[in-house]
Amino acid sequence: MFLKIAALLTAALLALALPQPTAAQTPHTGDVFVDKAGVLRWAKGKxxxxxxxxxxxxxxxxxxxxxxxxxxxxxxxxxxxxxxxxxxxxxxxxxxxxxxxxxxxxxxxxxxxxxxxxxxxxxxxxxxxxxxxxxxxxxxxxxxxxxxxxxxxxxxxxxxxxxxxxxxxxxxxxxxxxxxxxxxxxxxxxxxxxxxxxxxxxxxxxxxxxxxxxxxxxxxxxxxxxxxxxxxxxxxxxxxxxxxxxxxxxxxxxxxxxxxxxxxxxxxxxxxxxxxxxxxxxxxxxxxxxxxxxxxxxxxxxxxxxxxxxxxxxxxxxxxxxxxxxxxxxxxxxxxxxxxxxxxxxxxxxxxxxxxxxxxxxxxxxxxxxxxVKREQAFPGYPADSTFGAFRVSYREQLSEMNAPEAFYYTGSTATRPVAPAQLRHVAGTSSSAVVRYGGTGAYFLDRLAPGVWRLEVLPDAVPIRDPFAKTSLTQPVTQILWNDQPLQLALPGLGDNYTLRGINEGNTAQATATGGRATVRPGVYVVATTGQNTAAYGAQTPFGTGQLGEYAAPAPTDLGPQVRHTPPAQAEAGQPLRLEATLTGVGPQDSVLLVAQHYYGRTQTLPAALRAGAHVPR
Missing domain, CATH: 3.20.20.80 (Glycosidases)
Structure with a gap:
């Protein structure tokens, strides 16, 4: 039987696919009241x-x-x-x-x-x-x-x-x-x-x-x-x-x-x-x-x-x-x-x-x-209601997204293009879109600070390694965290192809210049600016929303050694190629990944895993 093995190596992890802002806080303050129609209202402004x-x-x-x-x-x-x-x-x-x-x-x-x-x-x-x-x-x-x-x-x-x-x-x-x-x-x-x-x-x-x-x-x-x-x-x-x-x-x-x-x-x-x-x-x-x-x-x-x-x-x-x-x-x-x-x-x-x-x-x-969504607003039944207003939900794509003039949010890779790129102020997601191509599996956030200046926040790679809903224990991780160098490509309005990145969270001293819109980042917070833009005014303590520009919180890497997670196919057709995929962590680009295939009566075969097209191998 011919076996075709596939794997994706992404900065010390093999993943099954290319890795699959925030909203302004309410401006209202003070007390609330319930009116005669049962509607909860702000006391100030109603x-x-x-x-x-x-x-x-x-x-x-x-x-x-x-x-x-x-x-x-x-x-x-x-x-x-x-x-x-x-x-x-x-x-x-x-x-x-x-x-x-x-x-x-x-x-x-x-x-x-x-x-x-x-x-x-x-x-x-x-x-x-x-x-x-x-x-x-x-x-x-x-x-x-x-x-x-x-x-x-x-x-x-x-x-x-x-x-x-x-x-x-x-x-x-x-x-x-x-x-x-x-x-x-x-x-x-x-x-x-x-x-x-x-x-x-x-x-x-x-x-x-x-x-x-x-x-x-x-x-x-x-x-x-x-x-x-x-x-x-x-x-x-x-x-x-x-x-x-x-x-x-x-x-x-x-x-x-x-x-x-x-x-x-x-x-x-x-x-x-x-x-x-x-x-x-x-x-x-x-x-x-x-x-x-x-x-x-x-x-x-x-x-x-x-x-x-x-x-x-x-x-x-x-x-x-x-x-x-x-x-x-x-x-x-x-x-x-x-x-x-x-x-x-x-x-x-x-x-x-x-x-x-x-x-x-x-x-x-x-x-x-x-x-x-307005209170008591009606919608057609599923699946006709999978798109409503600025929102789209797709079970088949395992994707939720919001595409509004000022904000573009998505839970995984999407082919959707921003409805008004020039008006974008916030981007958040995982994986890739028309404005961000990212090789990691963690979430990221982009918030515009000024024309040609953005704040970028990148979370570490998160890799599921066990069923999180089975019996759990503090001694048994269900998700592994990896701090990896990951490829990043930005296509944000006014940023250009040779933007600069400067790390500003505690311990992050990275500085880089993109080439053709491409750069490499590690988890952290960065000021991203178009070529020639002076960003000296943007530091870790600069006010940002309800906090400071350099705020960052992320878990430490999970030291587990090599890990493999594989879900076997439910069935295979005799005489036809079979593609097997697995997620591996704790391996690097210098390592070999092999599948040992053994038939009960036949000979053992050792087959090399192939790097999935588009995967990133770290330097």
Missing amino acids: QEVALFGVNYTAPFAYSYRALGKLGVDREQAIRQDVYHLARLGVDAFRIHVWDVEISDTLGNLKENDHLWLLDYLVDQLERRGIKIILTPIAYWNNGYPERDTGTGFSSIYGKGEAYTNPRAVAAQERYLTQFLNHRNPYTKQLIRQDPGILAFEVCNEPHYHLPEGPVTAFADRMTGAIRATGCRKPVFYNIAESPQVHNAILNAKVDGLTFQWYPEGLVGGHTLRGNFLPYVDRYPIPYANDPRFKSKTKMAYEFESADVVQPVMYPFMARSFRTAGLQWATMFAYDPLALAYANTEYQTHYLNLAYTPAKAISLLIAGEAFRR
């Missing part, structure tokens, strides 16, 4: 709110413990992650606070490291212009996926009795009062007064049963406890978790309703394959026409394409939320940079800019879709 982002849990539970086990400075970890969230255009953050870690059994607030880290996280988010909704009561203990150690009131009162046991109700009232009156030592604000915290969701995923009366009474009592502190921010309540008592929540004196969406389920134990876009073509709500429902604002407190790494789900989900009338949506949960190599926080979720670059860019695109 414009509708539309915010999109993530949950992130570093101050609590498993993330907190795992960061400690790895010896990671938790505050530094938070700074790095919040920087990446800002790069992805995130403008919304939500978390269910692990009350079990910051309260005692009577509901008294405990001043401890968890609370201080939450305060620090809130401050870092607000510095980036990211708005916050907090859910003060989680009801969870803190163990998953390990044993529980929390000792607060949620450790002794389960969800089933939390709303009926008088001692549990009193503990929650006491806790809410003290939590909202807590003063953040970083922002100097009381939580209930902080302008960066827009609203509160009383509790996370409560479990209720009939009759409905006690449910409404409890929701009203908790809302009353919040109001008694002097807080006038909107109060949300979960209506998705116990649908049998939805009337009780619709009758409650709350301003908004909260929903979740896990369309393929959770914890499949392996990567799901196939086209799941039909699953997220609509977000149906059974009581959408109820007048009580219409008078309340709506948010998706959690959503995710669980066990799926395809970079196509988030834009569809964002658009479906907007069609359903939602004004806030936060993915659960963004993986801390220090833990994402192993995906141990929540096995069924996996999202991190450095480790899942294409999926992360799809979140950037989804955020833009969420903000640009």
Whole structure:
């Protein structure tokens, strides 16, 4: 049998193909209110709110413990992650606070490291212009996926009795009062007064049963406890978790309703394959026409394409939320940079800019879709709706993209040309396009600073080496990080073919001049300028957005030695050539890659692997 072996060598890695900005933060500040039609609006200007982002849990539970086990400075970890969230255009953050870690059994607030880290996280988010909704009561203990150690009131009162046991109700009232009156030592604000915290969701995923009366009474009592502190921010309540008592929540004196969406389920134990876009073509709500429902604002407190790494789900989900009338949506949960190599926080979720670059860019695109699609805007059914406005989603190409005059974002190689090249101000993506040809597998961002001057940020190569949704462990990486020299070709308006590059992040002293538009870069931040342009004014501390020009965060290289990942073909035709492809890391251009083919009764053949056309071999 004749075997044709193919492989792609890309700067110390063999990949299967050529490697497959950020959005401005919301200009709105201050309080929000819910109008009589159930629309959440900014108090100043009265414009509708539309915010999109993530949950992130570093101050609590498993993330907190795992960061400690790895010896990671938790505050530094938070700074790095919040920087990446800002790069992805995130403008919304939500978390269910692990009350079990910051309260005692009577509901008294405990001043401890968890609370201080939450305060620090809130401050870092607000510095980036990211708005916050907090859910003060989680009801969870803190163990998953390990044993529980929390000792607060949620450790002794389960969800089933939390709303009926008088001692549990009193503990929650006491806790809410003290939590909202807590003063953040970083922002100097009381939580209930902080302008960066827009609203509160009383509790996370409560479990209720009939009759409905006690449910409404409890929701009203908790809302009353919040109001008694002097807080006038909107109060949300979960209506998705116990649908049998939805009337009780619709009758409650709350301003908004909260929903979740896990369309393929959770914890499949392996990567799901196939086209799941039909699953997220609509977000149906059974009581959408109820007048009580219409008078309340709506948010998706959690959503995710669980066990799926395809970079196509988030834009569809964002658009479906907007069609359903939602004004806030936060993915659960963004993986801390220090833990994402192993995906141990929540096995069924996996999202991190450095480790899942294409999926992360799809979140950037989804955020833009969420903000640009009008509330309750209708679309045709799939697949006719695969292109909408500036957006295109293709399962076949495994591609999401946004092509607007000022911004061009894409999750992988695309043949699409920018709609208005001369107006481009932001480019972000992985792999190659009409304006960027890049040989690595990490994400990159280009932001125009002035005519002929751009900021370039390049993340390291990310190479999947194990199924991230199988059983995970801190000792078992699922994605490998490689810092490689990679080929770069830019065709940006006003830049020319002989542009200069100057590294400006810490430790990056690189300087180069492109030839014919081509250069070589390593991970880092660069000032890129047309020939003869003076860039002395652009340094690491130069203000840039909500931060500084030289900011950069990336994981260290993963030292694993040679690694091979190969998915065998499902079938082969006898007598016909068979193409085998594999991803190899830990090898260099001087190394040979051989396939040893052995038939049970026949002779062993040793066949050399061929370098895939267009691959980059580093010098």
